[in-house]
Amino acid sequence: MSNGGIALSLSKLSADDEILNVFGKVFESYGADITRYKSAFIKRRLDRRMGILDIKDYSDYALVLKNERREFEELFLSLSINVTNFFRDSIVYDNFRLFITPKILSNLGQSGKIRIWSAGCASGEEPYSIAIMFLNIIEKLNNFSVEIIANDISKKAIEYAQNGRYPAKSIEKLPSDIITKYFHKITGETDTEYGINPSIKSKITFRTCDILSSDSKQIDAIFCRNVLIYYEREAQELILQKFHQCLRDGGYLVLGMDETMLGRKCEKLFFPVMARERIYQKVLPNSI
Template structure:
């Protein structure tokens, strides 16, 4: 490795601040090896002679293509089907039941999964609704799933998974909704068509304004990568994106109560979730 392609402490600080402004994600010093490795890989791939040259390109490239590629490289996508399944039970047994009880006119119910990662969560929601919500035939359901990583969105649209991704699925559901594709499992085409995948940066207000009128938001294990300010801003964006009475589901180690006072804490038998008050407009 040439000296020019080394990442100095100052380089790391500059990049960390820039990436935080763009994505809301803040890399701690403990992530230094991970960040340096990804930066050096992208510097080599773009034939950048130094960090300064690469950083200048990322900031000022008109197309923004390399910035998006770098974001894709820096985001971690690790998930599997039916992760934290108790929240899916809460979805069908409590949250949706309350929403339809308060909804006076028939309309589509909208669920947002963000980040989508490789699609296990939104497809898992669709499967759980098909299997466990008896009112499904009476209501239209729209599932939108979003991520900042464009490559992982393409992977999600393909719906092709390794054994690790499907390890928690009962064999009956695996046989019903998937088919073998070599060493992988391909999800049913109707399910692939049932989820609308979109790119979104939750730290970008303009991106978030394009996502509105949701009844339930699943945002699990994303906010742990943010600092307090970014968490608060994201919570406010989710509040604006929800219909009155809508719910947010966070990861088991996350708590909206420590982030924002906008939401009510709801302790259902299956899970603790966070609700936009019905009287909110």
């Protein structure tokens, strides 16, 4: 296949959007879509990889990407940014547990079933943390159960999450009673891992899919943390509207610490109940 077209278009590039357009086509040829990601974010990743490879020209890098799948995978990995950890920003979990879970429990109908969605769950630490938090609360109460839906567009991340085995380092900051109760030690030949116990795993359904294609309904709380940050405003609006449809009336949305609803068209769809922790509540459709 000739790559001349890409080189030609890039030689005339000046604006970021044009760079994105050309790299968008390279990604498309590998079956990936970057059109909704923030252009500044993509450009930073391109610049970083080009710096490592000592490539100065975007057109040269586009050719490398087209011809070398391994380089494409390196770049793709750096874009997905699956970085996460257990109880990330613990203050958010502490305050959600103290102030939000009692409200969720008191608003549940007869079913007693709590429904949570971890959107953009990466390698699973977030949904497992949510499951641990809820199980710790409801084990002392009768008639409650918890069901967690966790999704990510990265198949690799979901496979890792489903496997539920983590290096010792990733749980070292967890309280020892949590480790004893919810993890089991797996001693390998070279390293030690910790597996999530079936009591936690069984509460979570993992799916490889895009947030926008989810058909979840009547969700009590959505954790979508450190995902919106990679997207352009237009895509953020679509995602936030989706969350509004999926939440039950009065349901909660938890964003990442660097994410905000401020200035978004759909800002009025959510009310900030704990602004510092980025915890919002769905505003009822008839009061908008």
